[in-house]
Amino acid sequence: MVEVGKPRFLGRSIWVFHLNTGSCNGCDIEVLDVLTPYHDAERFGVKLVVSPRHADAALLTGPITLESLPKVIRAIEAMPRPRIIVALGSCACGGNIWYKSYSVVGGVPELLKILEERGVVVDGVYYVPGCPVRPESIIYAIALIKGLASKKVRAKVKRVGG
Amino acid sequence: MGLRDIRGSRLGFLRALVIAGRRGRVTRRYPYEEPLLTSDFRGRIDIDETKCIGCGACVNACPPNALELLRSRDGYVSLRYFVGRCIFCWRCVDVCPTGAIRGTREFELATDDLSDLYDVLIHEPMKCRECGSLFSTKRMGEYVVSKSPVVENYVDLDPGCRRERLLKAIEGRFGGRSG
Numbered sequence: 216m217v218e219v220g221k222p223r224f225l226g227r228s229i230w231v232f233h234l235n236t237g238s239c240n241g242c243d244i245e246v247l248d249v250l251t252p253y254h255d256a257e258r259f260g261v262k263l264v265v266s267p268r269h270a271d272a273a274l275l276t277g278p279i280t281l282e283s284l285p286k287v288i289r290a291i292e293a294m295p296r297p298r299i300i301v302a303l304g305s306c307a308c309g310g311n312i313w314y315k316s317y318s319v320v321g322g323v324p325e326l327l328k329i330l331e332e333r334g335v336v337v338d339g340v341y342y343v344p345g346c347p348v349r350p351e352s353i354i355y356a357i358a359l360i361k362g363l364a365s366k367k368v369r370a371k372v373k374r375v376g377g
Numbered sequence: 378m379g380l381r382d383i384r385g386s387r388l389g390f391l392r393a394l395v396i397a398g399r400r401g402r403v404t405r406r407y408p409y410e411e412p413l414l415t416s417d418f419r420g421r422i423d424i425d426e427t428k429c430i431g432c433g434a435c436v437n438a439c440p441p442n443a444l445e446l447l448r449s450r451d452g453y454v455s456l457r458y459f460v461g462r463c464i465f466c467w468r469c470v471d472v473c474p475t476g477a478i479r480g481t482r483e484f485e486l487a488t489d490d491l492s493d494l495y496d497v498l499i500h501e502p503m504k505c506r507e508c509g510s511l512f513s514t515k516r517m518g519e520y521v522v523s524k525s526p527v528v529e530n531y532v533d534l535d536p537g538c539r540r541e542r543l544l545k546a547i548e549g550r551f552g553g554r555s556g
Contacts, residue, residue: 255404305441308494309462312441322461324491343487344421344494346464351405351412356487358408368460368486372497373426375516 228260229360231301232270232294236287237319238277241347242304246274248350259357267293272360278306278313279320287326292335299339300327301356305346412484419465420483424458424498428477431456431500431514435469435478444469452511458496460486475520505535512536 235243249256250263264270267290279287291298302323305311310321320326323340330337343356358364405413431454433446443463447455467480488494500514512535522529531539 252403253405254407258404305462305464308491309443309459310441311462311464314441314462339489340491341487341489342461342491342494344461344463345484345486349412349484351407352484352487354407355485359487359489364408364485366488366493367483368488368493370493370495370497372499373424375426375429375431375498375500375514 228262229271229357230262230264230269231272231274232265232267232290233263233274233276234283234287234290236275236277236283236307237280238304238306242276242306242345245347245350245353246276246303249353254350254354256354256357259354259361259363261357267291268295270294270298272299272301274301274303275307275323275326276303278310278316278322279326281318281320284320284326284329288330288333288335291330291337296336297338299341299360300337301341301343301360303343303353304348305344308342308344311346414482414484418482418484419467420481421460421463421465421486422458422467422469423479423481424456424496425477425479426498428475429456429498429500430475430477430516430520431498432474432517432520434472434474438468438472440464440466440468452502454500454502454514456498456500458498460494460496461491503533503535505538506533507538508535510535510537 233243233246246263248254249261267273271294273291273294275287277283291300300323302308306313307323309324310316310319313319314321320329323342327337327340341356341360343352345352355364359366431446433456435444436442436446436456441462441464443459443461445457445459447457449455470478470480486494500516502511503513503515503518504511518532522532531542534542
């Protein structure tokens with residue numbers, strides 16, 4: 216298990232700007248689930264805000280369609296530094312079944328390359344796989360960002376003997 | 378006593394408190410307690426390196442190509458599993474001929490580094506006994522021999538050499554190549 220230090224720039228409550236970038240709405244429904252009293256993300260100070268100018272984190276769901284790409288870039292540019300991106304769901308993490316489609320960028324890893332070309336700095340990226348993500352998976356991601364939980368997933372390279 | 382009565386009276390919030398008190402706490406304490414996982418929840422998969430033969434059945438079945446079979450320049454075949462693209466359908470678990478893929482209930486997969494989400498299984502290739510080229514995987518050869526021992530005569534020949542051997546055998550039977 217790897218301890219993850221809490222990013223120093225995220226002082227207290229994380230305010231989140233949720234942006235659907237061509238998602239099927241599965242992950243968006245789960246975001247809604249997390250905000251109900253049952254899972255209650257607000258006990259960690261997480262709150263959805265309506266303007267990217269108020270936000271610490273951009274919550275991206277979906278494989279980032281070409282139609283939504285300019286809007287995503289504008290929203291991320293509008294966020295004050297330091298800013299983080301949270302890629303929610305398999306689509307945002309790796310493009311899911313659309314990862315080589317003609318009309319999508321193919322997830323946040325590809326988006327980061329485009330942002331780098333344009334000179335937009337992002338201070339941290341968090342990936343939350345799941346199709347759709349479990350509400351508890353999102354809660355775990357929040358705990359990870361706030362330094363309350365430790366990272367459990369590690370890359371594994373295994374060699375097959377003979 | 379409905380919701381309207383509570384709203385109507387000035388001390389209505391006290392009644393609301395009573396109702397809330399009777400209902401108790403509903404919020405889950407999740408990161409500090411066990412998650413609500415049912416027995417049929419599907420999480421990430423785990424590939425057993427002692428059983429995998431590198432046949433690629435799971436690669437064909439995988440809808441988002443989260444499982445990929447890669448061949449490096451030195452002939453090594455590796456099975457790469459990218460959790461970030463996985464849709465947790467477990468079709469690979471169903472199609473695996475040796476039962477090497479096991480579904481787990483792991484869902485706590487959030488990370489700040491994309492390389493954490495890769496699982497790689499490196500297979501050793503077979504070497505052709507005639508031309509020395511690398512092909513398939515050693516495990517695959519062992520598996521095929523265990524299923525039908527007849528192939529033991531030509532399992533360590535690569536497809537090209539095997540074709541040549543077949544042609545030579547036909548030649549011998551029909552009296553040499555004509556023309």
